[in-house]
Amino acid sequence: MSRVHITDTILRDAHQSLIATRLRTEDMLPICPELDKVGYWSLEVWGGATFDSCLRFLKEDPWQRLARLREALPNTRLQMLLRGQNLVGYRHYPDDVVQAFVQQAAAGGIDVFRIFDALNDLRNLRAAIEAVKGADKHAQGAICYTVSPVHNIATFVAQAKELEAMGCDSLVIKDMAGLLTPFATAELVSALVDSVSLPLHLHTHSTAGLASMCHLKAIECGCRHIDTAISAFAGGSSHEPTESMVAALKDTPFDTGLDLELLQMIGFYFRDVRGKYAQFESDYTGVDTRVQLNQVPGGMISNLANQLRDQGALTAMNEVLAEIPRVRRDLGYPPLVTPTSQIVGTQAVLNVLTGERYKNITNEVKLYLEGRYGQPPGSINGSVRQLAIGNTPVIEGRPADLLPEEMERFKQEIGDLAQSEExxxxxxxxxxxxxTFLQERAAGTLQPEPLNPPPEHGQKGGVPIEFNITRHGETYNVRVSGSGLHPDGQRLFHVYVDGLQEELLLETLSEAPTPQDEATVPGKKTGSRPKATAPGHVTTSMPGTIVEVLVETGQQVAAKEPVLVVEAMKMETEIVAPIGGKVTTLHVAKGDYVTPEERLLEIESN
Ligand code: PYR
Structure with a gap:
């Protein structure tokens, strides 16, 4: 059997990789009747970051989305991405939560569960695979592809054999960053096809511009399932266009049998839809071969860019991309995929922005070093471990074995706000x-973040970049060609004034929040706090949300004692007291959005 089968990622990974996971259900449903006619092997529609994005930004119930897609796609296998023991979140959940989640997703309409663990620690897949098999659904075991001194064909083959022995129905090479090259693909696929009897799928991203060549090599070497995305959401940090692969294989022994005209019609639909989401487009989602060195997956690059832009430090992007491989080496070469991409990426941002490596260490890096995410593939840098966790013992068993059951506690805690197991x-x-989502739903106040109107000519993301300024009757044409951060912290703008290049320095003294800021960052109060100017003024290295205030006014604290916890890029970092003394003023509360240089609390030395 030579036919090649397609999994289309248009409703999940494609928009996760290109527009920060913002595609709304209302833009999916109208095209579902056509998608359902295509004859895909499966449509990836759920899981990954979509669950978080539905709740956080779109104010949609992710379970409702699944129900509506199930109804609208009666003839198509629906697939989800499950992060092993992390499910659709960023931490390990105990087995009873894994069991309940998988059961509910299966009942809600998921047919195929693609299950991965960011460290390729297969102990973290066991509970999920068992739950999927218990629900009589298809369990697809993923091998997270990466390149490092401790990964090679033999390690991936051993992993594939183990996944087969664990009861998986198929395997996928999950090349989330687009690291595969055509010849490496041929070698890996041949080795896997020779060693295991399960169907093999290939999931690769087009970030380095190599994906179609990798697909072709994989197909030649016996792989019969590839992941693609409808062309309007394809390319760069997303996947190869479905239409192109269908055309490439037409009238060959590998013909997909899919109707190119129907796919093109679907492509036109999504081309229009994409225009609505212009505010989420990023400069970092095109072809970028640097991924071959920094290994940062597509979805993560745009998050990094947004984070640095919030901080006015987009010029640090290249430094951060260079720091990421160093942090990855220190942490024993984990593949970079959720949550390790966030763990490594956030630590790299901190290392760059604080100007000192590991001056601030996120809580997740500490947990990682304690073994609470599983077994890292390589050895850890001992001095980083010492700095982060001192002599705290490292756990060697399966991390979830240490977690008490939680479903009952969650039921008690959420009480009547929960109207269902979902x-x-x-x-x-x-x-x-x-x-917050359940409270707002109960109060009838759910409000999705606003979508800006599409940018007009001469504008970028709704912000003017070319304009005429008239001063004392003289009109000057001004075009902004770039911006960055000056070493003294001011904003540097490169502009053309009547065609002549100039540089302007801009010091922001106050800012009006944009509707998007208001909507996406609850409680955001940028710029309303005084600046940190004294040794006892506590500030943050990264913009983020206060998730815990650990002290009260009047309390005595020691130097280096944690006083606040900030969440940035989904990772938590403790902020410690710069000096010992008494907390005299608190400028923040839980839920506040904070930015660097702001005074968050004040400590007076005794
Ligand atoms: C996710 O975990 O969301 C990925 O796309 C890998």
Whole structure:
């Protein structure tokens, strides 16, 4: 059997990789009747970051999305991406939560569960695979592809054999960053096809511009399932266009049998849809071969860019991209995929922005070094471990074995706000945003973040970049060609004034929040706090949200004692007291959005 089968990622990974996971259900449903006619092997529609994005930004119930897609796609296998023991979140959940989540997703309409663990620690897949098999659904075991001194064909083949022995129905090479090259693909696919009897799928991203060549090599070497995305959401940090692969294989022994005209019609639909989401487009989603060195997956690059832009430090992007491989080496070469991409990426941002490596260490890096995410593939840098966790013992067993059951506790905590098992799981996945979502739903106040009108000519993302300025009757044409951060912290703008290049320095003294800021960052109060100017003024290295205030006014604290916890890029970092003394003023509360240089609390030395 030579036919090649397609999994289309248009409703999940494609928009996760290109527009920060913002595609709304209302833009999916109208085209579902056509998608359902295509004859895909499967459509990836759920999981990954979509659950979080539905709750956090779109104010959609992710379970409702699944129900509506199931109804609208009766003839198509629906697939989800499950992060092993992390499900659709960023931490390990105990087995009872894994069991309940998988059961509910299966009942809600998921046919195929693609299950991965960011460290390729297969102990973290066991509970999920068993739950999927228990629900009589298809369990697809993923091998997260990466390149490092401790990964090679033999390690991937051993992993594939183990996944087969664990009861998986198929395997996928999950090349989330687009690291595969055509000849490496041929070698890996041949080795896997020779060693295991399960169907093999290939999931690769077009980030380095190599994906179609990798597909072709994989197909030649015996792979019969590839992941693609409808062309309007294809290319760069997404996947190869479905239409192109269908055309490439037409009238060959590998013909997909799919109707190119129908796919093209679907492509035109999504081309129009994409225009609505212009505000989420990023400069970092095109072809970028640097991924071959920094290994940062597509979805992560745009997050990094947004984070640095918030900080006015987009010029640090290249430094961060260079720091990421160093942090990855220190942490024993984990493949970079959720949550390790966030763990490594956020630490790299901190290392660059604080000007000192590991001056601030995120809580997740500490947990990682304690073994709470599983076994890293390589050895850890001992001095980083010492700095982060001192002599705390490292756990060697399966991390979830140490976690007490949680479903009952979640049910009690969320009480009547949960009207179903799905609601309890929503709360279980993301207690803070899950509770807010359920509260707003109960109050009838759910409001999705606003979509800006499409940019007009001469504008970029709704912000003017070319304009005429008239001063004392003289008109000057001004075009902004770039911006960056000056070493003294001011904003540097490169502009053309009547065609002549100039540089302007801009010091922001106050800012009006944009509707998007208001909507996406609850409680944002940028610029309203005084600047940190004294040694006892506590500030943050990264913009983020206060998730815990650990001290009260009047309390005595020691130097280096944690006083606040900030969440940035989904990772938590403790902020410590710069000096010992008494907390005299608190300028923040839980839920506040904070930015560097702001005074968050004040400590007076005794
Ligand atoms: C996710 O975990 O969301 C990926 O896309 C890998």
């Amino acid at each position: 609601d309890v799981l929503t709360y279980a996945m993301f207690p803070e945003i899950g509770r």
